[in-house]
Amino acid sequence: xxxxxxxxxxxxxxxxxxxxxxxxxxxxxxxxxxxxxxxxxxxxxxxxxxxxxxxxxxxxxxxxxxxxxxxxxxxxxxxxxxxxxxxxxxxxxxxxxxxxxxxxxxxxxxxxxxxxxxxxxxxxxxxxxxxxxxxxxxxxxxxxxxxxxxxxxxxxxxxxxxxxxxxxxxxxxxxxxxxxxxxxxxxxxxxxxxxxxxxxxxxxxxxxxxxxxxxxxxxxxxxxxxxxxxxxxxxxxxxxxxxxxxxxxxxxxxxxxxxxxxxxxxxxxxxxxxxxxxxxxxxxxxxxxxxxxxxxxxxxxxxxxxxxxxxxxxxxxxxxxxxxxxxxxxxxxxxxxxxxxxxxxxxxxxxxxxxxxxxxxxxxxxxxxxxxxxxxxxxxxxxxxxxxxxxxxxxxxxxxxxxxxxxxxxxxxxxxxxxxxxxxxxxxxxxxxxxxxxxxxxxxx
Amino acid sequence: xxxxxxxxxxxxxxxxxxxxxxxxxxxxxxxxxxxxxxxxxxxxxxxxxxxxxxxxxxxxxxxxxxxxxxxxxxxxxxxxxxxxxxxxxxxxxxxxxxxxxxxxxxxxxxxxxxxxxxxxxxxxxxxxxxxxxxxxxxxxxxxxxxxxxxxxxxxxxxxxxxxxxxxxxxxxxxxxxxxxxxxxxxxxxxxxxxxxxxxxxxxxxxxxxxxxxxxxxxxxxxxxxxxxxxxxxxxxxxxxxxxxxxxxxxxxxxxxxxxxxxxxxxxxxxxxxxxxxxxxxxxxxxxxxxxxxxxxxxxxxxxxxxxxxxxxxxxxxxxxxxxxxxxxxxxxxxxxxxxxxxxxxxxxxxxxxxxxxxxxxxxxxxxxxxxxxxxxxxxxxxxxxxxxxxxxxxxxxxxxxxxxxxxxxxxxxxxxxxxxxxxxxxxxxxxxxxxxxxxxxxxxx
Numbered sequence: 001x002x003x004x005x006x007x008x009x010x011x012x013x014x015x016x017x018x019x020x021x022x023x024x025x026x027x028x029x030x031x032x033x034x035x036x037x038x039x040x041x042x043x044x045x046x047x048x049x050x051x052x053x054x055x056x057x058x059x060x061x062x063x064x065x066x067x068x069x070x071x072x073x074x075x076x077x078x079x080x081x082x083x084x085x086x087x088x089x090x091x092x093x094x095x096x097x098x099x100x101x102x103x104x105x106x107x108x109x110x111x112x113x114x115x116x117x118x119x120x121x122x123x124x125x126x127x128x129x130x131x132x133x134x135x136x137x138x139x140x141x142x143x144x145x146x147x148x149x150x151x152x153x154x155x156x157x158x159x160x161x162x163x164x165x166x167x168x169x170x171x172x173x174x175x176x177x178x179x180x181x182x183x184x185x186x187x188x189x190x191x192x193x194x195x196x197x198x199x200x201x202x203x204x205x206x207x208x209x210x211x212x213x214x215x216x217x218x219x220x221x222x223x224x225x226x227x228x229x230x231x232x233x234x235x236x237x238x239x240x241x242x243x244x245x246x247x248x249x250x251x252x253x254x255x256x257x258x259x260x261x262x263x264x265x266x267x268x269x270x271x272x273x274x275x276x277x278x279x280x281x282x283x284x285x286x287x288x289x290x291x292x293x294x295x296x297x298x299x300x301x302x303x304x305x306x307x308x309x310x311x312x313x314x315x316x317x318x319x320x321x322x323x324x325x326x327x328x329x330x331x332x333x334x335x336x337x338x339x340x341x342x343x344x345x346x347x348x349x350x351x352x353x354x355x356x357x358x359x360x361x362x363x364x365x366x367x368x369x370x371x372x373x374x375x376x377x378x379x380x381x382x383x384x385x386x387x388x389x390x391x392x393x394x395x396x397x398x399x400x401x402x403x404x405x406x407x408x409x410x411x412x413x414x415x416x417x418x419x420x421x422x423x424x425x426x427x428x429x430x431x432x433x434x435x436x437x438x439x440x441x442x443x444x445x
Numbered sequence: 446x447x448x449x450x451x452x453x454x455x456x457x458x459x460x461x462x463x464x465x466x467x468x469x470x471x472x473x474x475x476x477x478x479x480x481x482x483x484x485x486x487x488x489x490x491x492x493x494x495x496x497x498x499x500x501x502x503x504x505x506x507x508x509x510x511x512x513x514x515x516x517x518x519x520x521x522x523x524x525x526x527x528x529x530x531x532x533x534x535x536x537x538x539x540x541x542x543x544x545x546x547x548x549x550x551x552x553x554x555x556x557x558x559x560x561x562x563x564x565x566x567x568x569x570x571x572x573x574x575x576x577x578x579x580x581x582x583x584x585x586x587x588x589x590x591x592x593x594x595x596x597x598x599x600x601x602x603x604x605x606x607x608x609x610x611x612x613x614x615x616x617x618x619x620x621x622x623x624x625x626x627x628x629x630x631x632x633x634x635x636x637x638x639x640x641x642x643x644x645x646x647x648x649x650x651x652x653x654x655x656x657x658x659x660x661x662x663x664x665x666x667x668x669x670x671x672x673x674x675x676x677x678x679x680x681x682x683x684x685x686x687x688x689x690x691x692x693x694x695x696x697x698x699x700x701x702x703x704x705x706x707x708x709x710x711x712x713x714x715x716x717x718x719x720x721x722x723x724x725x726x727x728x729x730x731x732x733x734x735x736x737x738x739x740x741x742x743x744x745x746x747x748x749x750x751x752x753x754x755x756x757x758x759x760x761x762x763x764x765x766x767x768x769x770x771x772x773x774x775x776x777x778x779x780x781x782x783x784x785x786x787x788x789x790x791x792x793x794x795x796x797x798x799x800x801x802x803x804x805x806x807x808x809x810x811x812x813x814x815x816x817x818x819x820x821x822x823x824x825x826x827x828x829x830x831x832x833x834x835x836x837x838x839x840x841x842x843x844x845x846x847x848x849x850x851x852x853x854x855x856x857x858x859x860x861x862x863x864x865x866x867x868x869x870x871x872x873x874x875x876x877x878x879x880x881x882x883x884x885x886x887x888x889x890x
Contacts (some may be wrong), residue, residue, distance in 0.1 A: 011640030019660050025650075126603070157572050160608075163609065186518075195459075195460055197464075198458075200780075201461045204775045204780065215461075262785075323603070326645065335648040339673045339675075340706035
C-alpha cells in the first residue's frame with residue numbers, strides 16, 4: 001500500500017536523515033508548506049488533504065521489510081538503518097482547515113519537529129496536500145459555474161492511478177460536488193454514489209429498448225438511462241414510449257444521460273420530446289469532456305446535472321501547482337533560501353484574514369506567528385507531539401460545509417471565475433527578519 | 446490498498462453486472478482499449494502499464510469486507526452480492542507489449558471474456574494503462590530531447606498521489622530515464638535510485654561549506670552537492686575549494702546541482718569555475734521546472750544530467766489522453782456505438798506494422814484479427830483463461846529495451862518532436878463490418 005511505507009519518499013530524504021543523525025542535528029525545525037504562485041487559471045485555492053496528511057504523519061514508519069531492503073541496497077550504514085526502526089513523527093502541526101480558501105504565499109501547513117523528522121516527511125506531505133488542493137480548487141470552479149446543478153465525479157478511469165481517483169473523489173466532494181461514481185470512495189469516505197450505464201450495456205443488447213427495460217427492471221432505484229449510443233433523439237423517444245410501461249410496473253425513470261455531440265442542442269431536443277410525452281419529471285444529465293467553462297456555457301440549456309471526468313480528476317488545465325515545503329527556522333534561528341525566483345520568507349508564520357461586514361474576504365496578511373493578530377487566524381493546532389489533537393480534522397462533512405462558506409466569502413469577481421486574486425500582504429516583521437537572516441548568512445566565512 | 450479492492454471501480458460497472466446476471470447475459474464479449482485521438486503535443490505514444498493490468502486482472506476480487514459494505518448500502522440484491530464472492534476474471538487478453546510505439550485508433554489491449562467480467566474490469570484497466578501510457582509517452586519526449594544526457598525522475602511530490610508517483614517512476618524508466626528519486630519505486634520495480642540534497646539541508650547548517658562537508662562525509666558515494674541555495678557561483682567556488690580537501694579524505698565530488706535561475710548561464714559560469722580549479726571531472730546536474738522543450742534549449746549548455754519533476758509525473762501539457770475501452774463484439778456479433786464524434790470500429794482487431802528496410806515505421810493497418818497479416822502483428826497473447834501466459838510481460842528491463850528500439854524506429858520528424866504522426870489505415874474488412882453492424886441496428890424495432 002503506497003501510503004503506508006515510509007519508503008514512499010525521495011532518496012535524498014533518507015540521505016539527509018543519515019547526515020543529520022551523524023552530525024547530531026536534531027534541534028527543532030520549522031517547515032511550512034505553501035503555494036508559491038497561482039497560475040492565471042486559479043484566482044484562489046481550496047486547502048485539502050489535511051486529514052490524510054495527519055494520518056500519514058501518525059502512521060509513518062519503516063517496517064521490517066523496508067529495513068531489510070534498505071540493508072540489501074548497501075547504500076546506508078547498518079547502524080543508521082537500525083535507528084530507522086524506531087523512527088516516528090513526534091512533532092507539532094498547525095494547519096489551515098480543509099475547505100478554507102487560500103492564496104499565494106500563505107502557509108497552509110506548518111511542521112515544528114526535530115529536524116530529521118520535519119525534513120523526512122516533506123515528500124509525502126507535499127504529495128498528499130498538493131494533489132487534493134489541486135483537485136479541490138478545480139472542483140470549486142465547477143461548483144461555482146454549475147449554478148447549483150448536480151455535479152458528479154466520473155473521473156476514476158483517467159485519474160493518475162488508484163489513489164488519485166480516491167483522493168480526487170474526496171476533494172471534489174469536499175469542494176461541493178454532490179456525488180462520485182467511484183465505489184471505493186463511497187466506502188472509504190462516505191461520499192454519496194451515483195452511476196448510470198455504459199454504451200456497452202446498450203450495445204450488448206439486440207436493441208436499445210430491450211437494454212433500457214433490462215436495466216430498469218434490475219436497477220430501478222434512481223434510474224438513469226444512457227440515450228446517445230445510436231441516436232440521441234431516437235433514444236429519448238424510446239424512453240418516452242417506455243415511461244408509462246415502466247410506471248405500470250412501479251418503476252420511475254429518474255433521468256436520461258447525454259454523452260456526446262452538442263449537449264445544449266440535444267438537451268433542448270430531448271427536453272421537448274420528454275415534455276411532449278408527459279415525462280416532465282425525467283431529468284437530463286450530461287457528460288462528455290466537460291469542464292467549468294463548458295458548464296458555464298450550458299447555463300441556458302435544460303440540463304439538470306453533470307458527470308465530470310478528466311478535467312476534474314486530472315485538473316487538466318493546471319494539473320500541478322507551484323507548491324513548496326521549506327525550512328523557515330532551525331535551532332531558534334530563522335532560515336531562508338535566496339535562490340533566484342524561489343526565495344522564501346523566514347520564521348514560523350500565521351495568516352490573518354480580514355472580512356467585510358457581509359463576510360467577503362478583503363485581504364490576508366502573512367505575519368510571524370507571535371505577532372499581534374490583524375484578523376482571523378487561519379492556521380490552527382492540528383497535531384501535538386505526534387498525535388492528532390483536533391478530531392475535527394477528520395470530519396469531511398464539516399470540511400465540505402467550510403468549503404461552501406469559503407466559496408460564498410470570495411470576492412464576487414473570483415466567484416465569477418474572472419482573472420485576479422485576493423491581496424496577500426507580507427508583514428513588516430517578516431521582511432525585517434528576512435533582512436536579518438540575509439545579514440547573518442552574509443557573515444559566513 | 447487501492448489496487449487490491451474490486452470496489453476501485455465505477456458504480457455503473459456493478460449496476461451493469463447485476464443487470465447482466467439477472468438477464469443471464471454471460472456470452473463472450475470482446476472489448477478493446479485504444480487511444481482515440483492524439484493531442485497536437487503527441488505524435489506517438491509508448492504503450493505502458495500492461496504488467497500492472499495483468500496483475501490486476503489476476504488478483505481482482507471482492508473480499509468479505511467489500512461484500513459486507515455492499516450489503517450495508519442496500520443498493521444491490523443480496524443474492525447478487527453473494528455471487529460476487531466468487532467473481533474472477535477468467536478471460537483472455539491480447540495486448541501490445543509495453544514499450545511499443547502506438548498511434549491513434551490502435552487497440553493496445555483486447556479482452557475476450559464473459560460479458561460481465563469483460564465489462565467490470567473497464568474502469569481499473571483504463572486507470573492503469575491510460576496513466577502509465579501518458580507518462581511513458583511524455584518521458585519518451587524528454588529522452589529524445591536529452592541527447593543522451595542523464596535523466597532522473599524527481600516528481601513524486603507533485604505526482605497525483607502515491608500510486609501515481611510509483612507508476613510514473615516505472616513508466617519513465619521504461620521510456621529510457623536513467624533513475625528515479627522515489628525509493629519505493631526502487632524497491633518495487635528495481636529502478637536505479639538517484640538523489641542529491643535539499644536546500645533545507647544547507648540552510649539548517651550555519652554555513653554552506655559546513656553543509657557540504659557534513660553531507661560529503663556521511664554520504665560520499667555518488668556525491669552531488671546543491672549549490673544554488675544562496676548564490677550559485679559562490680556555491681561553485683566553495684565546491685572548488687573543498688574538492689582537494691575532500692579528495693585528501695578519499696571523497697570525490699561527483700556532481701553539483703543547479704536548481705534555479707537561468708540554467709544555461711549558471712551552468713557555463715559553474716563549468717568555468719570548476720574547470721579553472723582543476724575540477725573538470727565534477728559533473729553538472731540541473732533541475733527546476735524542466736520539460737522536453739527546456740531540455741532541448743539547453744542542448745548547448747554544459748549540463749550532464751537533468752532532474753525532472755512536475756512536467757514528467759503529471760505530463761503537464763497533456764495530463765490525460767482520449768482513451769477508451771469499448772465493446773466490439775458480443776455473442777458472436779459485432780457491436781458498435783455510433784455516438785457523435787465517438788463512433789467505434791467493431792470486431793476483434795489486430796494491428797500490423799510496416800517497416801522500412803532500416804527499421805523505420807512506415808505505417809500501420811488496423812484490421813480484423815483473422816484477416817491476412819499486412820505486416821508485423823503488434824497484439825500478442827498475454828492471458829488465457831484468466832492466467833498470465835507470457836512471463837515476458839513482467840520483464841520491465843525488456844520493456845525498456847523495447848522502448849529504446851521503438852524510439853529508434855520512429856520517423857525522423859517524430860524523433861525531433863515535430864508535429865505529425867504515423868498514418869494508421871482502417872482495413873476495408875472493418876469498414877464493411879461497421880456498415881453491416883449499422884444495417885443490423887437500423888433493423889431494430
